[in-house]
Amino acid sequence: MEKKIDQNTIPFKTLYSGEKIPCVGIGTFGSDKYGAEAISEAVYGAVRYGYRLIDCAAVYQNEDSIGEVLQRLFEERTVERKELFITSKVWNDMHGEGNVLKSCRKSLADLKLDYLDLYFVHWPFPNYHAPGCSGDSRNPDSRPFSVDEFMSTWRQCEELVDKGLVRYIGMSNMTIPKLEAVLPLCRIRPAALEMELHPSFQQQELFDYAVAHEILPIGYCPIGSPSRPERDRTAEDVADTQLPAVEAAAHAHQVHPALICLKWAVQRGQVPIPFSVKEPQYISNLKCATEDPLTEDEMKAIASEDKNCRLIKGQVFLWEGARGWEDLWDLNGEIVTG
Numbered sequence: 001m002e003k004k005i006d007q008n009t010i011p012f013k014t015l016y017s018g019e020k021i022p023c024v025g026i027g028t029f030g031s032d033k034y035g036a037e038a039i040s041e042a043v044y045g046a047v048r049y050g051y052r053l054i055d056c057a058a059v060y061q062n063e064d065s066i067g068e069v070l071q072r073l074f075e076e077r078t079v080e081r082k083e084l085f086i087t088s089k090v091w092n093d094m095h096g097e098g099n100v101l102k103s104c105r106k107s108l109a110d111l112k113l114d115y116l117d118l119y120f121v122h123w124p125f126p127n128y129h130a131p132g133c134s135g136d137s138r139n140p141d142s143r144p145f146s147v148d149e150f151m152s153t154w155r156q157c158e159e160l161v162d163k164g165l166v167r168y169i170g171m172s173n174m175t176i177p178k179l180e181a182v183l184p185l186c187r188i189r190p191a192a193l194e195m196e197l198h199p200s201f202q203q204q205e206l207f208d209y210a211v212a213h214e215i216l217p218i219g220y221c222p223i224g225s226p227s228r229p230e231r232d233r234t235a236e237d238v239a240d241t242q243l244p245a246v247e248a249a250a251h252a253h254q255v256h257p258a259l260i261c262l263k264w265a266v267q268r269g270q271v272p273i274p275f276s277v278k279e280p281q282y283i284s285n286l287k288c289a290t291e292d293p294l295t296e297d298e299m300k301a302i303a304s305e306d307k308n309c310r311l312i313k314g315q316v317f318l319w320e321g322a323r324g325w326e327d328l329w330d331l332n333g334e335i336v337t338g
């Protein structure tokens, strides 16, 4: 690939420490549709093009393939390790005492790295479901959120920082009531909150809460995850790329509506982590943040398209007695504990 983006043109976001990270990263979850090889080759091409932020997770089952291409990139001197910002996440079946360290070491070994830049607790429950399971599968061992259980997982993450295995730690799929309960107990605070964010699901309150606490919002499904697995689809879902304000801006800027979603995300303040294995797509997904910004009016018009349309409802994590997926998200402002 000859095309390469000038790093100086890429806007940055700032972590609580003052460290800067790129305003767009590449996602690596294949949605049960793309295999490890296609995804790792996309990571290879993306880093060569100029991506520096890579969002990984143990449960995506491709960290070993991504490790191979990272090794290649270092050997070819495309980048040095310190130029990359690599995240991973501990999966729900590895929250127990001693398991977070094991999981982190496994991700490090697979990715062939000495350290991770940011390590997330992927979901705030120890509720396991097999990768690729159907939407109505349930695990009888699933249970509601517990502050004590979460904090014992978080303490293990803090120890990873102490050991120098990870530089920052973060949370994902949290709610304000859960954050209110756990933030005062953290010895090392979360640097980032990975959360679903796209024009039809803006989570303004949670977004504002994170920003007010100097926690950087990282937005997943930034294009509305058009290739998401069947288990994450319902008849009520809205397609972000077909929202009138997104389509109008796409027409005005002469770009694909996906790029309008990403421009909106970057200009609003979150770090989107779009996924694509297609070179023209992942190139334009980063490039679009460096040129031709949306106008204030376009930003406002997209802000008014919020439909509270959560795509990743998490129903496979429900416990016995839960009423429905809404129980995972504390919609009444209190942690649902039963």
Ligand SMILES: NC(=O)c1ccc[n+]([C@@H]2O[C@H](COP(=O)([O-])OP(=O)(O)OC[C@H]3O[C@@H](n4cnc5c(N)ncnc54)[C@H](OP(=O)(O)O)[C@@H]3O)[C@@H](O)[C@H]2O)c1
Pocket: 026, 027, 028, 029, 030, 031, 055, 056, 122, 172, 173, 194, 195, 219, 220, 221, 222, 223, 224, 225, 226, 227, 228, 256, 258, 259, 273, 274, 275, 276, 277, 278, 280, 281, 282, 284, 285, 312
């Ligand atoms: N923390 C969490 O719990 C969590 C949950 C979900 C996701 N994530 C992370 O967030 C990342 C992104 O989420 P996602 O993959 O679900 O959704 P997404 O990035 O919103 O959507 C990805 C899909 O959008 C299409 N696309 C990408 N770039 C495009 C472009 N320039 N033009 C047109 N279409 C384009 C592609 O569809 P086609 O394949 O059809 O081309 C691609 O598969 C994941 O890979 C993962 O790293 C984290």
